Amino acid sequence: MATTTKIGLEIHCQLTGAKSKLFCRCSSDYRGKAPNANICPICAGLPGTLPLLNQKTVEFAAMITLALGCKFPDEIAFYRKNYFYPDLPKNFQLTQYNAYGITSIGVDGRLEYGNGKDARIRRVQLEEDPGRLVYASGSMDTSLYVLIDYNRAGVPLVEIVTEPDFADTKDVRMFLDKITSIIEHLGVCDTKLEGSVRCDANVSVDGGNKVEIKNISSFADVEKALRYEITRQRTMTSREIQVRSETRHWDDARKVTKESRTKEEEQDYRYFPEPDIPLVMLGSEFVSFIKQSMPELPDTRKERFMSKYGLSAHIAQVLIGNKELADFFESTLMIYLSPKEIANWIVTDLMSFIDERQKKEEEEEEHSLFAGLKVGPEHIADLARLVDQDMINRATAKQILGQIIRTGEMPSALAKRMHASRIDDVSVLAQTVQSVFQMEQAAVQDARRNANVANFLLGKVMKITKGKADPKVALEMIQKKLKED
Amino acid sequence: MPIYTLEAGQVVQGIKSKEFSAEEYISQLFERIEKVEPKVNAFVTLNKEEGLDRARRLDKKIRDGEQSGPLAGVALSIKDNICTKGMKTTCSSKMLESYIPAYDATVIKRLMAAGAIIIGKANLDEFAMGSTTEFSRHGPTRNPWDISRVSGGSSGGSAASVAALECAASLGSDTGGSVRCPASFCSVVGLKPTYGLVSRFGLVSYANSLEQIGPVGRTVSDVVSILNVIAGFDENDHTTTNSSKPTYSLQERKGLRVGLIKEFTEGADPGVSKMIYKAAETLEKQGCKCEEVSLPSVQYALASYYTIATAEASSNLARYDNIRYGFDMNPEGYEWNSYFARARSNFGDEAKRRIIVGSYVLSSGYYGKYYLKAHQVRSLLKREMETLFKKYDVLIGPTMPILPFKIGERIDDPLKMYLVDIDTVVANLTGMPAISVPAGFADGLPVGLQIMADQFAEQTMLDVAYLFEQAAKVQRSPEL
Amino acid sequence: MVVTREEVKHIGWLAKLEMSDAELQRYTTQIEEIINYLNKLDTIPLEQVKPIAIKKKFSELRKDSPENFEDAVLGTGYRKDGFVKGPRMV
Numbered sequence A: 001m002a003t004t005t006k007i008g009l010e011i012h013c014q015l016t017g018a019k020s021k022l023f024c025r026c027s028s029d030y031r032g033k034a035p036n037a038n039i040c041p042i043c044a045g046l047p048g049t050l051p052l053l054n055q056k057t058v059e060f061a062a063m064i065t066l067a068l069g070c071k072f073p074d075e076i077a078f079y080r081k082n083y084f085y086p087d088l089p090k091n092f093q094l095t096q097y098n099a100y101g102i103t104s105i106g107v108d109g110r111l112e113y114g115n116g117k118d119a120r121i122r123r124v125q126l127e128e129d130p131g132r133l134v135y136a137s138g139s140m141d142t143s144l145y146v147l148i149d150y151n152r153a154g155v156p157l158v159e160i161v162t163e164p165d166f167a168d169t170k171d172v173r174m175f176l177d178k179i180t181s182i183i184e185h186l187g188v189c190d191t192k193l194e195g196s197v198r199c200d201a202n203v204s205v206d207g208g209n210k211v212e213i214k215n216i217s218s219f220a221d222v223e224k225a226l227r228y229e230i231t232r233q234r235t236m237t238s239r240e241i242q243v244r245s246e247t248r249h250w251d252d253a254r255k256v257t258k259e260s261r262t263k264e265e266e267q268d269y270r271y272f273p274e275p276d277i278p279l280v281m282l283g284s285e286f287v288s289f290i291k292q293s294m295p296e297l298p299d300t301r302k303e304r305f306m307s308k309y310g311l312s313a314h315i316a317q318v319l320i321g322n323k324e325l326a327d328f329f330e331s332t333l334m335i336y337l338s339p340k341e342i343a344n345w346i347v348t349d350l351m352s353f354i355d356e357r358q359k360k361e362e363e364e365e366e367h368s369l370f371a372g373l374k375v376g377p378e379h380i381a382d383l384a385r386l387v388d389q390d391m392i393n394r395a396t397a398k399q400i401l402g403q404i405i406r407t408g409e410m411p412s413a414l415a416k417r418m419h420a421s422r423i424d425d426v427s428v429l430a431q432t433v434q435s436v437f438q439m440e441q442a443a444v445q446d447a448r449r450n451a452n453v454a455n456f457l458l459g460k461v462m463k464i465t466k467g468k469a470d471p472k473v474a475l476e477m478i479q480k481k482l483k484e485d
Numbered sequence B: 001m002p003i004y005t006l007e008a009g010q011v012v013q014g015i016k017s018k019e020f021s022a023e024e025y026i027s028q029l030f031e032r033i034e035k036v037e038p039k040v041n042a043f044v045t046l047n048k049e050e051g052l053d054r055a056r057r058l059d060k061k062i063r064d065g066e067q068s069g070p071l072a073g074v075a076l077s078i079k080d081n082i083c084t085k086g087m088k089t090t091c092s093s094k095m096l097e098s099y100i101p102a103y104d105a106t107v108i109k110r111l112m113a114a115g116a117i118i119i120g121k122a123n124l125d126e127f128a129m130g131s132t133t134e135f136s137r138h139g140p141t142r143n144p145w146d147i148s149r150v151s152g153g154s155s156g157g158s159a160a161s162v163a164a165l166e167c168a169a170s171l172g173s174d175t176g177g178s179v180r181c182p183a184s185f186c187s188v189v190g191l192k193p194t195y196g197l198v199s200r201f202g203l204v205s206y207a208n209s210l211e212q213i214g215p216v217g218r219t220v221s222d223v224v225s226i227l228n229v230i231a232g233f234d235e236n237d238h239t240t241t242n243s244s245k246p247t248y249s250l251q252e253r254k255g256l257r258v259g260l261i262k263e264f265t266e267g268a269d270p271g272v273s274k275m276i277y278k279a280a281e282t283l284e285k286q287g288c289k290c291e292e293v294s295l296p297s298v299q300y301a302l303a304s305y306y307t308i309a310t311a312e313a314s315s316n317l318a319r320y321d322n323i324r325y326g327f328d329m330n331p332e333g334y335e336w337n338s339y340f341a342r343a344r345s346n347f348g349d350e351a352k353r354r355i356i357v358g359s360y361v362l363s364s365g366y367y368g369k370y371y372l373k374a375h376q377v378r379s380l381l382k383r384e385m386e387t388l389f390k391k392y393d394v395l396i397g398p399t400m401p402i403l404p405f406k407i408g409e410r411i412d413d414p415l416k417m418y419l420v421d422i423d424t425v426v427a428n429l430t431g432m433p434a435i436s437v438p439a440g441f442a443d444g445l446p447v448g449l450q451i452m453a454d455q456f457a458e459q460t461m462l463d464v465a466y467l468f469e470q471a472a473k474v475q476r477s478p479e480l
Numbered sequence C: 001m002v003v004t005r006e007e008v009k010h011i012g013w014l015a016k017l018e019m020s021d022a023e024l025q026r027y028t029t030q031i032e033e034i035i036n037y038l039n040k041l042d043t044i045p046l047e048q049v050k051p052i053a054i055k056k057k058f059s060e061l062r063k064d065s066p067e068n069f070e071d072a073v074l075g076t077g078y079r080k081d082g083f084v085k086g087p088r089m090v
Helices: A055-067 A169-186 A219-238 A283-293 A298-309 A313-320 A323-335 A339-360 A377-388 A394-407 A411-420 A426-439 A441-449 A451-464 A471-484 B008-016 B022-040 B048-063 B106-113 B156-163 B180-186 B220-230 B262-266 B270-285 B296-319 B336-344 B349-362 B371-391 B414-421 B425-430 B458-472 C005-014 C021-043
Strands: A005-014 A079-082 A092-095 A106-113 A117-128 A132-134 A146-149 A156-162 A197-205 A211-216 A246-251 A256-259 A279-281 B043-046 B075-079 B117-122 B146-150 B169-174 B189-192 B212-217 B257-261 B289-293 B394-398 B434-442 B445-452 C055-057 C083-086
Touching: A005 A169, A005 A219, A055 A106, A055 A117, A055 A156, A055 A169, A055 A283, A079 B296, A092 A117, A106 A169, A117 A169, A169 A197, A169 A219, A169 A298, A169 A323, A197 A219, A211 A219, A219 A246, A219 A256, A298 A313, A298 A323, A298 A339, A313 A323, A313 A339, A323 A339, A323 A377, A339 A377, A339 A394, A377 A394, A377 A411, A394 A411, A426 A441, A426 A451, A426 A471, A441 A451, A441 A471, A451 A471, B008 B022, B008 B048, B008 B220, B022 B043, B022 B048, B022 B075, B022 B117, B043 B156, B048 B117, B075 B156, B106 B117, B106 B220, B117 B156, B156 B169, B156 B180, B156 B212, B169 B189, B169 B220, B180 B189, B180 B434, B180 B445, B189 B220, B189 B458, B212 B220, B220 B434, B220 B458, B257 B262, B257 B270, B257 B371, B262 B270, B262 B296, B262 B394, B270 B289, B270 B394, B270 B434, B270 B445, B270 B458, B296 B349, B296 B371, B296 B414, B296 B425, B296 C021, B349 B371, B349 C005, B349 C021, B371 B394, B371 B425, B371 C021, B394 B458, B414 C021, B434 B458, B445 B458, C005 C021
Parallel strands: A211 A246, A279 C055, B075 B117, B075 B169, B257 B289, B257 B394
Antiparallel strands: A005 A156, A005 A197, A079 A092, A106 A117, A117 A156, A132 A146, A146 C083, A197 A211, A246 A256, B043 B117, B169 B212, B189 B212, B189 B434, B394 B445, B434 B445
16 A cells, blocks of 8 residues: 655754854854853843844845745744753743744745755744753763753754655655755855754654654754654554654664653743844845845756856756865866866766765764865866876876875876876887787777777777876877778 | 932032042941841842942042042942842842842943942842832831831832932832832832833843833932933843933923823822822922823733733743752752752742743733733823823823832732732833822822823923922931 | 633643642632733733834844853852753653
8 A cells, every 4th residue: 555654844054154143142153162161141041131133143044035935024023932941041942933923034935856846845933052961971861960061052043844745755865955055055054063954853654643753963864763753653554553643752872763751742832022132124125135145056056057067957966966066166167167077077086986985984974075085176177187188098087086085196296107107118119019910900900990999909008018008109009000001 | 417318419519529538428328228227128238348449449530630420429229130240139039049140230330330339239029020029038128208118119129228318329120110119109209211211231031021220319310310321222232222322401391281190090099199189280380281181091001011021020030940040959869840840939929920820821822812912902002192192291190009008918919919000000011201209298108299201202201300399399218 | 710720730830830739729819810800801802903012123133243251151059070060851
């Protein structure tokens, strides 16, 4: 029997592009700091403090709103979501909420991803991150106390909520890739930083009850958590056990979803508008300001790559799928303008090295695409130039790339050294050519009728000389000899 | 006459002209405090050493011919819910019994820069929730006119310290009448500014959308001097109005149009309304035109006020979980829910009641029934007031519908206690300014005249207050 | 309208307030009285009035420039290695 799965997502991205926190002047860069060294009276929730909304975060959230095709309200408000938790300095979270005619910064959007698929975006909202809890001795259950670090408290987050429009985990992966590329292109979030993007998901199978999964700390784990949960629900359904509507937690260590201890249903967040933050009027002037300040989005960049550089849709898509890759491509063009050649080197050859490296470290956290590879745009530009100018052939170029990726040496330097050991002495090569002509008489006959067969003969020469023959010189000699005899 | 009896303006003059030194003045005040404080209980914390030290430094400045500020040497008490860096700020609560702020409220910074000397922190109802200063962990502040009676609240310590000549003036906070009520009960002047005129940065929040910090003094003139220092935009409070800093003055104005709110006088004790009618006559004699006016939506004002105030309070007080600051209670070994609930059981009765009521009106299913309606009432009231202000420069009525009552009289009946705020909450709900000036005495107890004006029309309100004060000449401080 | 002991107990849980049976009893009576007074609000028809609110323009918001707060912020003595000690999360 065919089963239907409905998946919705709640994506949190930290606005790491903002320098200060959402409501205070503390740095938004809390990573690697001593515990509680990145706090002030406001984000620590001291009595008498008032939130001071960061202009930049509104600008960033508006850019995300536009990129996801959402509508802007005339004015935005913040709400208090009231619940107690030791990582929340005020015991309420400042967030946005859609009620009584006031909405969050973005509503009712739609985003295309993958091959013509699209997902509806319910809302985009700005909110604050809580602090961090650390379990000192062993586990949560055994320690006598918890350790709290408020450095992260108040870091700006944008939450993107989708409708349950995904049918399988592959769609989810493609959608998350697209979101990643968008926020990277907007410069609002460095998705490579640990914990900068998080995702909650909700799943229902065959029209059954919806289950929320929380605590998924990276995009990479979303697919795993979903796959586990879909299997769990399907197994229950096949045994005719009803799936309960509940909130479950993703257990990162055991890779399973678990029942939550606090029942979400019993919570009552008592939302009401934050009186200390004025309504922020957006209006048409603001919207046109955001439109003007929008950096190029991945889709537009793809179009440009195709029209300006003549790249194929496939190659352009691979490049813009990851901002780092697309930036690498354009930086290379700045040095040497040979778009198709360079795009090919990046998408086919360079990517195969990257894939290989990523496979090895699958379980590790995501970091820069080029981590551990000693290659920059100048290397690829140099390589493409060598090939374009017939200094080396493609096979040699590949060989060179394989080496310099580990050493960081410039391709032209390596090519020069290889060249030095090369046999281009006509008298030495003449002997080898002569012996190939004797061994491959049938091929020689063919070559006289079909010029392409000369390459076969060249291959033989290269094999005998263990690749040391200068292919250009050798080919010339072969062609000359074919005419002579 | 002893120098501790001087008004703020006279203190500044006296010190500047070297008639007396700031040190003499401050020491005399502390002697006075020692003498009367056992009867009044206006202070939570005294700042004697630092106060004297500041006075000596000011004297040196004056000897050296340096500039001194507009409040140079003026001794102030500060309500203990306004943050003072390095000086305990307890909000009269067990939850903050040892809390020392890491920063100064904006108003404190401005007062210090103007040369004022903070001599102590004044008593209040816990977290400013009350109308009598009985709900204080430090015991009630007693009314200097009759120490068996309440001082009013929640800024009871502020008003009583000013009336008892323990300081020249004070800062209170007014959420539903908390500056004006004790000013009325203690026969001093208390002003609630227009919402957004004075920074709330550093005021421990009770109900953010309603409250303002306001000055208390023995004269309109003193209240104006302080307001001129503390008013104006603050980058640390996004609800302050972004306009140029206002300066208020005392001016004689004739022919002002005055509306007497009939719902206020009708609902008041006969002794109180008699004094208010008398006050209206006094104003007429000074050339004002007085007429009775009606404000029909006032019948919903208290319900609106207690809905909004408790809703905001229930959320504001959530942060007091004793984890980051508070009293000494080791969290080790407690399950977190029970630690929070145990620590928070140390709130006083009234704070707990308001937390529960506020959580109730916000809980799911009730938001539209209470909170939203309460906001609707605010808009209705504002509309009615704006209509009246097209015809009248100010609106007047009693500040309090009753005379100061006996300590303990209403403490067990919360609703009865709430009802005394009926005349003051209108200004908070509409964001408009209001002032209480002494109107006289009924049965030997003070009665306050409340004057309200349109938003940011403080100058007009002060004109009427000054006119009345000059004509009525009501006694400001009792024998103690 | 009736406010029940169970409702007050649930709110006590939401608001993290420990109450003895006697307190619960007393608060229930008092809060019922207060809520009944607030019910006055329900007698006015809800209309579409714009609530009073402070408004600001985007340009008036805080500029994004970070600053360090130098003084000690947290008052609690229950600390370990810079962390704040909190109760058990079970």
